[in-house]
Amino acid sequence: MTRPAIAALLWLVLAGMGVAGLFLSTVNRVRETFDTDARILHRVLSQRMEQQEAVLNALDALEQQGVGVVALGTYLNTLLRPYPQVVAVEQCFAQSCQVLGTPAEQPPVLATPLSSQPALHWPEEDGPLYALSQNRVRIWVDARRLTGALDSGAAPLTYTLFQPKTATIVVAHTPEAGAVSRTLRVDKVLGTTLQPLPIRISRSVPWSAWPWVEATLWTLLTAGLGALVFRLLESRRNVQRALLDERARAAGVVHAASEAIVALDDGHRVTLANPAARAALAHPMPPGTDLRTVATFQATLSQAPFDAASFWNSDQPVALPEGLTLRRGHEGVQVEGSLAPLRGAGGELRGRVLILREVGPLQRRMLERLEDGERRVREHEEMLAHVSRLSTLGEMGAGLAHELNQPLTAIISYGQAAARLLEDPEPDLARVRHAVNASVTQAGRAAQIIVRLRQWVRRAPSQTRPTDLVQAVQNVLTLCHADLNRLGVQVVAAYADAPLVEADPVHLEQIILNLLRNALDAVQETPHPIIEVSIVPDAAGWTLSVRDNGPGIAPEVRPRLFTPFTTSKSGGLGLGLSLSQTLAQGMGGDLSGANAGSGGAVFTLSLPRQALEAASD
Known part of the structure; x- marks a missing residue:
């Protein structure tokens, strides 16, 4: 069972117990009130019946003393005023009875023999009137007037009086009641020997008597408190779980x-x-x-x-x-x-x-890592040098092929022309034709050798992939660190946030190394040599600039700056910038150079952005 289900079950139990307690308390209160009212009604009725018997005894005593009828009637008007239930008094003789005083109701005819003992008499027709007699005095009682003011109230009682032996209903008092939820009832006997009338007392409990509002408020209150307690417990449980998880993570970190x-x-x-x-x-x-x-x-x-x-x-x-x-x-x-x-x-x-x-x-791990780092730096430098030598060899082969292809083509052309001229009349055709054909054959062989040389030195296309331009610059600066320190060159670097470009990492570092070495050569005679390296974004990708404060590019070299075999260095081959531009164009970028406005030269390498980055833009 889930925790919400358990919480709901506990809420139902608590709410049910509270509602049951409210209803049980109401039942007890209603029962106690009914029992109290029933005892009061029983006591009042018993007292009034005792009063009726006292009236009977008083009248019998007066009649025994010989009080006359007129005087006895006058006395009755005063005596019976507190007892409205006594509605008539008769003085009986052997043959008839005479009504005394002014009766509230005319008594029925009752043929009952006289007796010196008190007796209870019921007329032949059933009704609320009954008689009490002793000697020659008889009083008539109306059972409907026994309760008087007790018949009214917020929750009046229902009662029924019965004749002692026949259980015939004497009077049934039933007040008006609305919708009834239950009925409380008790059977008693009035407490006199002369008038032992059975009485059934009941009370109807209406639906409005039950604590519906209190039960609803209790249910809502327990629901709100239960929800609050549940949330507090859940919050505490979550906090404890988070604390335990945090402790477990901390212990895991410590153990690891x-x-x-x-x-x-x-x-x-x-x-x-x-x-x-x-x-x-x-x-x-x-x-x-x-x-x-x-x-x-x-x-x-x-x-x-x-x-x-x-x-x-x-x-x-x-x-x-x-x-x-x-x-x-x-x-x-x-x-x-x-x-x-x-x-x-x-x-x-x-x-x-x-x-x-x-x-x-x-210390051993630090030394091992230092040696491993130095080994990787040497291998990287050797690989760049090897690639640089191969690329230089390719550029030299391409330049030589370009230089030799023109004279070889001219030899072929001249040879073919000579062959045609020798067709004039009377030439030594055999020897001339043999020489010219040999020249053509040798020239074709030279051209074929050059073609094979170009194919051999031709570079494979660049293998581009997403490359960290900043990391490439830092790698090259690491390679040139010793030369920079030896020459006292200050490097000022300004990089963008980790740009990624589409480039061949080896070719890219070869270009940067070539530009940085050219800048080093340019600032050797400068009093305070400075090389500035910056990376900024442009519309198509990223731009790397290498600027020095040397003498700048000579005017006669500037038009042929990227032409093979063009150089201003003594002993230089003039292939570095040409090779670097070729590599840059092979990666989809370009390389350009110019004199800076404040002096020195600046070379700019443009490269496309990483494919995914460009697509997101």
Whole structure:
């Protein structure tokens, strides 16, 4: 079962218990009220019946004393005023009965023999009237007038009086009621010996008596509180899960670290140690281990004595002295590291963390990486030099082919013309034709050799791919670092944010190397040599500029700057710029050069952007 389902079930149980408690409390209250009202009604009716019997005894006593009819009637008007239920009084004789006073109702005829004992009489016709007699006095009681003001109220009672033996209904009092949810009922007997009338008392409980509003409010309140508690518990659970995840990640990072890491409490006892720490200290270091008994440091002879107490009890981050030795069994290893305090949210000291590194393996790794880096730099430089030599050889072959192709073509043309001229009359045709044909054959062979040489030195097309232009510049600067330092050249670099271009990485570095070496040659005689390297975006891609503060490009060289065999250097072949322009054009870019306005020369290499980057633009 999911947590929301459990929360909903708990809410239903809580809401149900509350609603049940409200309804049960209402039931108890209604029952207690009904029982109280029923007891009051029963007591009142019993008292009034006792009053009726008292009236009967008083009238019987007066009649026994010989009070006359007129005086007895006058006395009745005063005596019966508090007892409206006594509606008539008769004085009976052997043959008839005489009504005394002024009756509230005319009594029915009752043929009942006289008796000295009190008796209860019911007329033949059923109704609310019944008689009480003693000797010659008879009083008539109207059961409908027994309750009086008790018939009204917010929740009036329903009651039914029965004759004692026949269970005939004497009077049934039923007030008006609306929709009824349930009925409370109790059966009693009126508490007199003379008038033991059974009575059934009931009360109808309307639907409005139940706590519907309170139950609704309780349900809504518990729902709101339940939702709030659920969200608080979920938030707490999420926070706890995040805290546990964060602790697990932190523990994972600590365990994955190659350095020895040991977390301590404020008593220097181990709370966490990663595998590197156990290996470095050659101890399992279970939680609770006092690290001061495990890690023993020893200063070398060239150091001041190591103050272990000051180190372990420091409240500030403290580093191990350089060259400190860690005693590990019977051997000592040189280590470095630090001890830092761990503080709580209020700044109180909660513990410390010790970090150790063995210096020997670290130095070996650094030396290995340094040697590996130098080896890669040498291999890279050798590869660029090799490619540069091959490219130069290709340019030389192409230049030689271009220079030799014209005279060879002329020899062929002249030979063919001579062959035609020798067709004049009387020439030594055999020898001339043989010589001319031999010249043509040799010239064709030379042309074929040159064609094969061009095919042999022709470069393969550039293999372009996304290339980091900034990285290529930095690689070349690394290669020329020694020459730049030797000549005291200041390099000013301004790069855009990591531009990617479509280029052949080897050809690109060859172009940059050629431009940088030309700039180095140009600033050798300059008092404060400066080379500026910048990369900026343009409409088609990226532009790399190499600018120097040398003498600039000579006017006679400028028109033929990128023509093969054009150079202003003594001993130069004049193929570097031509080769670089050819390589740039092979990658879809271009190379140009000019004199800067403030002096010196500036060469600009334009390259297209990376294909995906250009598509996104």
